[in-house]
Each structure stands twice: as C-alpha cells, then as structure tokens.
Amino acid sequence: MVNLLQTRRLQRYRMALLRLKKMGLQKTFSHSLSEETGISAVLIRKDFSQLGIRGRRRGGYNIDRLLEQLKLIFGSEKEQNVILVGLGNIGSALVKYEGYRQGNMNLVAAFDIDPAKRTRRYQVPVYSLENLRDVTDTFDVSVAIMAVPEFSAQETASYLVENGIKGILNFAPVLLKVPDHVLVNNINVMVELERLMYHTGIKQKA
C-alpha cells in the first residue's frame, strides 16, 4: 500500500509538519507544505488522498490530525529498540547521538570485536557479537545499524540476519547479500560527496 518512494516523502511531510507546529501553526495547505518540503503540491495531495487523509476544500489540512494519521500509517506507537554494530569513527559518533528518542527509537546496545572498545566509556553497554542473540531476544530488536569496515561487512550482515535482524542500516560501501525478507538501507558518505563533485564539475563546464 505504501511504497518505498512514498515513505521517504511521508517522512519529509512529518518533519515539515513538526516544524510548522513548533512555529505555532494549526493548519496548513498543500502549497505551504510544498514550499517547506520541495515536493509539488499536487503530489502531496495525491499522497494524502491515496492514504485516505482528507483535507477541507478550503481550510487545508489540520496539522495535528495530519501528524496523527501519519503516525498511524508509520505504525509503531511503541518505542522500538535498535542496536549498533561497529565502534569505529562513525559508530562512536552514532552511539553518542541523542536523537533516537525523538524518532521513537531506543539504542539499547553496541557491539565491537575489539575488547578494548567494550568498556563503560559509552552511553550504552558494548558487547562482543557472541552476545548478539541474548540482546536481540531480551530487547526484541529487529533493526541494526552496521558501521563496520568494508571487508567484514558481508560476514557481519549474514550473522545479524541469522540472529533475527530484519532491517540493516549499512554504512559500508558494499552491496549486502541478504534474504528477501531483510531490508537494507545504505548510507555512503563518499558516494554522496562524489555525486556533488560530479555535478558541481558539470556546472562549471556549462
């Protein structure tokens, strides 16, 4: 019912709506949202319409109601637990990050092969991957952030999947081979930078 492209947009709507709400607004219009999100007004209306969210022909959309309905669609009233694997540069940054709560998430544990990393210096307990199953069982975790080096990425991913992980946020620049029921989202800083380089380069030539 809701496809991948849409989820991305829905989140943009949500973020924009939260911003507008914080500014004290109570209602909004497809055009304002468009302004705020960069998504065309028609498309916004189509999305809402398709999701069964309806506005008023002149009064626009009620922000609170909208947020509520988006929350329903995104599901997960209850907080969801996440784990983090790999405490390198990116991993350590993510363990210090404080925004999980805001997104209704909770980072419950981190994992690293290096015993030196497994100290109490971090905000969450750090374990060896051997303890993975314990943690996933205890906290009912199905999503993992994976910030491990490229060479061990596939192995780690397979291990995570074996132990019940169904969603992986992967920072390694490799295409992970996982079963169909597992979803991988990739974040690759270098790739994004290179794309910028390429396009600024093009502009110079033109």
Add this chain to the structure above:
Amino acid sequence: MVNLLQTRRLQRYRMALLRLKKMGLQKTFSHSLSEETGISAVLIRKDFSQLGIRGRRRGGYNIDRLLEQLKLIFGSEKEQNVILVGLGNIGSALVKYEGYRQGNMNLVAAFDIDPAKRTRRYQVPVYSLENLRDVTDTFDVSVAIMAVPEFSAQETASYLVENGIKGILNFAPVLLKVPDHVLVNNINVMVELERLMYHTGIKQKA
C-alpha cells in the same frame, strides 16, 4: 547527458569493478556486474551503451577500460578539495575519516563556531567561519560537508553559498533553501532508520 539516477548507478558500477579488479579479474559481464550491484543486466548494458561504453559481443567488458571510461565521465582527474562545517558528533567522525583520498578528494579544513574546537587536536586546521572565504579562495573549494545542528543549518548553508560553495552534503534534517545553481545532498540517519522500522513492522503484520 548523465542524470542523477544514473550517477548513483555509475558509482555502484565503479565500486563493484574495483572489487572485482582487486580479486584479480580482468574482464566482466553484464550479468556478473548485475550479481555484484543488484542492478539488472539489461539496465547495465543500456547505461553503458548510452554512455558510449561498448563491450565485445562475447568477451564482455574489460575492467580496466571500463574504469577508465567511468573516470572520464565522472571527470575530475585532479583531486578536489572539500571542507567540513560543524564538529559535533558526526563532524568529528568525518574529520577522522580516512577515505577521502580514495575518492580523489581532500579534506582541507574544518570550521566550528566553538573556539574550544579550534585547536590542533584534529587532522586538519579548524577555523572560525569568518575565515571561510580565505580557505575557499586558497584551496578552490566548491563542496562542503555540513554537520551542524538543525537550528543553524539554513543560516550556515546560506553563508556557504554566499561564499562560493556550490555543493552541500547536508546532515541536518531540514530542507535547505538554496539557489538553483547549488546542489544539496541530504543524509539523514534517523529517516533511514525510521524507514527500516516501518518496513520491518509491515513484514511482521503480513
């Protein structure tokens, strides 16, 4: 000529090719690349064809030649300089990151408003944003990584643009308003996590 969708794929090809090369292979086939990248073989051939890259009707594609041609298309033989703005959690991780060189990039300086951050503890000099123009002029920088808090993101972005930045890799969860000639790429960890949550949730219900 090369659209945004394609650049993403081209980079995947490049990464996969580098991997294959490292494994000692000299030639490859659209099917192998498909296996490696998750992109369909036909689409790969179409892409190559459209870019004027031709293989042999039976021998497949020569990896070195392919890489060379991709490099030509991506342009930028010469190293490009990048700056980093904001030394919070993510910023500090990115300043420590060592992979820029590999992508033919060079992180030349970082910026932060907090004077305490402007020490020599980091691998690159850290300045106040007042010195931005000096740095961009000296190093001919047109791309910036922006890892600043949400509330100052728009302001920072505008300032960067005023000072000649044409590409921004933005980690703040806001849609930046920039002139048409500026390209923004967003990376948002929370959004990606939420999408995973959403989809693993769906699977549970189904």
Add this chain to the structure above:
DNA sequence: CATAATATGTGAATATATTCACAAAGCAAA
C-alpha cells in the same frame, strides 16, 4: 569452415511516477 553457444546492443512494450487541467467543495463577504 560450418555450427553452436554466449553476450552484447537496442527498439518496442510495459511499468512507474509526476504533472496538467479542471470539477467540486467550502468559506467569506456583499
């Protein structure tokens, strides 16, 4: 040299996503 096998290359068909164009609803004001 003929034949079989393998991959590429590409026009046509299909699928997907987005915009256009406009009717219908709702509010405001005369």
Add this chain to the structure above:
DNA sequence: TTTGCTTTGTGAATATATTCACATATTATG
C-alpha cells in the same frame, strides 16, 4: 443568498525508468 475566491481531489496526459524480446557480433569447437 448569491457571487467570487480559494483550495482540495482526481482522471487523463505526460514523462521517466525499466524490462522484454530478439537481432547481431564474437568466439569456441568439431
């Protein structure tokens, strides 16, 4: 209550991306 303006909601048209189907080139082999 009528008129006019605004904004939603949506079928149809367009644009974009991907796959199908197959002709064509190339190599290997008997």
